[in-house]
């Protein structure tokens with residue numbers, strides 16, 4: 116049963132159809148309208164080795180080593196991973212732990228680079244005619260440049276492009292939705308660099324073999340829509356389509372359904388229906404990697420929230436501390452006295468961070484400093500069964516029922532209520548008048564289930580290995596016994612042959628003597 120239909124029998128049509136999602140006050144302007152400010156290179160950059168989905172990068176430099184801007188600092192490991200490059204020229208001063216952009220406040224291994232002020236590029240390998248490259252060549256250049264999804268997911272882009280080629284996708288969906296409130300870095304990029312984005316999209320079409328690219332942009336970004344439509348006008352394969360501004364329109368499944376009319380199956384991937392999704396900023400990074408050989412070393416970050424003195428978008432080197440970005444953007448109003456919450460990313464799916472000494476990573480779309488009025492009061496009240504969460508859920512789920520099951524650790528029942536379809540968009544938590552942290556329950560439960568699945572897989576793998584080992588030991592013992600028996604038989608046969616030969620030898624003189632006696 117599709118996600119829009121799952122609970123129709125229970126809820127009635129009025130709660131589904133086009134009613135999914137929420138319309139939070141988007142808080143995007145005036146930040147979206149302010150010109151981009153380019154931040155100078157800070158004195159030190161803090162570069163976590165794990166800033167993408169998949170295996171952490173492995174350092175290729177030593178402490179004390181001098182590097183040029185763009186030089187490899189850490190290489191990708193395994194099938195799903197991404198390398199890390201020097202955002203400026205300077206000296207590696209430490210490989211140590213830094214606070215990661217993660218709500219736990221846990222540390223991650225990181226390379227710390229001290230800038231030398233020269234900001235000198237390493238040698239780059241440009242490509243004058245990238246459309247003459249094979250799709251595999253494009254994938255290699257994107258992989259070598261460390262490009263990851265810049266919409267927040269940070270999945271290595273080359274892996275996604277290669278998967279799309281193998282899956283023979285037909286449609287490339289380009290996510291220009293940027294549906295989370297407060298964020299406007301993609302909006303700004305589309306207004307300022309539309310031609311480059313469209314070029315990147317065409318390279319992605321070439322790399323995946325997809326026939327058409329559908330660029331979905333929420334209709335609250337008219338300037339971006341106009342800029343992208345103008346840039347794509349001469350390319351029939353790139354179609355820019357306004358979509359309704361509604362959270363979570365930027366979620367893959369929602370955007371695909373709105374743009375193509377096709378629903379991604381539960382537990383399925385977009386590639387299953389011939390679609391791949393990339394973000395607009397990723398397209399621009401792909402262009403830089405393929406045409407100019409430039410690695411991903413900087414990104415646009417939205418600095419926003421009531422506590423920020425001068426909200427806007429800032430071009431920042433990866434590894435810059437949030438506190439330095441905020442200071443560059445004009446600092447916090449009233450020395451931050453009204454600050455109630457620090458967030459990296461958007462308010463719905465971003466991460467609350469414990470302090471500002473957290474570095475910008477490749478997936479950091481925003482740095483938000485929110486005051487108490489912007490943050491719902493912390494302590495939740497009991498559920499009043501108002502149904503608001505059900506109405507808001509874009510996947511047609513029953514968040515209140517799922518959360519009740521999860522609180523009792525009845526994960527199986529939560530799955531029956533559709534936990535696996537939950538995209539952790541946060542709409543339900545956003546509208547809940549009791550401020551119940553519904554989405555946190557779902558993320559926690561998914562983590563628990565994933566851990567259980569991994570443990571089960573490990574158990575099965577261990578069992579299989581033990582069985583294989585026993586079979587090998589049995590086989591070896593059998594072969595040993597057979598070899599011993601064979602050797603024994605050979606020894607016995609040899610002994611018998613020898614005895615027979617000796618008997619024959621001793622019989623021969625006697626026979627000769629007998630013959631001689633007869634002569």
Ligand code: SF4
Pocket residue numbers: 507508509510511512513514536537538539540541542543544553554557
């Ligand atoms: S977080 Fe999950 S349950 Fe809540 S609205 Fe989003 S999809 Fe629905």
Ligand code: SF4
Pocket residue numbers: 497498499500501502503504505514515543546547548549550551
């Ligand atoms: S929105 Fe909150 S209070 Fe209302 S039914 Fe859902 S969980 Fe309960």
